[in-house]
Amino acid sequence: MLQRWLVVIIGLPLLLAALLLCPDWVTVIVVCGIAAAAAYELLHTAGKKVPKCVYAFTILAAVAQEWVIYDAHTWQFYDSYQSVGMVRILCVPLVLLTVLFFVAVKSYGTPNAMPFADVATAMMGGTVFPMMYSAIFLLRMDGLYGKMYVLLPFCVAFLGDSFAMYGGMLFGKRKMAPAVSPHKTWAGSVAGLIGSALGLVLWGVVARMWLGYEPNYLNLILAGLVTNAIGQLGDLAMSLIKREAGVKDYSHIFLTHGGMLDRFDSTLFITPWIYLLVCAGML
Secondary structure: OHHHHHHHHHHHHHHHHHHOOOOOHHHHHHHHHHHHHHHHHHHHHHOOOHHHHHHHHHHHOOOOHHHHHHHHHHHHOOOOHHHHHHHHHHHHHHHHHHHHHHHHHOOOOOOOOOOHHHHHHHHHHHHHHHHHHOOOHHHHOOOHHHHHHHOOHHHHHHHHHHHHHHHHHOOOOOOEEOEEEEEEEEEHHHHHHHHHHHHHHHHHHHHHHHHOOOOOHHHHHHHHHHHHHHHHHHHHHHHHHHHHHHOOOOOOHHHHOOOHHOHHHHHHHHHHHHHHHHHHOOO
């Protein structure tokens, strides 16, 4: 229990400082670290015969994907420069895919052959997850309200998880997906939805007081409900991978809290949808 509280007491202020007080590039570095750790954990958990060189290329691709997205976001693409930006966005997935299939073809038929499942796992960890996590710094860089927008996915995830935990403890009887996550209940799920909706309403009040943001509380409530539901799917999805691999945690980066994909599992799914809602002008 002491270790869990130490992680919260030390980690939460550091995360808030990186998101709110530091320049944009610091947030990007934090996201790079999250993406790199997530890529390693996914390969280590779901990979079957992953060579060390694939670990290195996948982690490098995850970091490179974040910086390419960050760099592309800071460019003004117009006229002839637009095609240059598209090439840079696609180059990391293309290079990683080429390397992965080269290794798979070269090793095929040998005792250490890398199966296609590992190719797909590496592509997920090296490109898809980083693209999803990049929405964190994209929210941070979104104009006047960026410092508030970046808090949205964490409000949805953390408050939703807290309400879900206590709701499940007090009222939980019917299991939600016992084969995947035996402790999750339908009562906890409903409590999580309510917690995220209330969290975004509170976010709107603070944003109005701090930056003069004009919140649409109905939209905030709907966004909290929808993104929390998606976040619960993300949580179950990451649990599914662990169950198939037969492990309890992805790693022990956060001591008894588990690994990056244990702590930032629902956030992985929530953040891109929050970013889409912000871009659509709904938040």
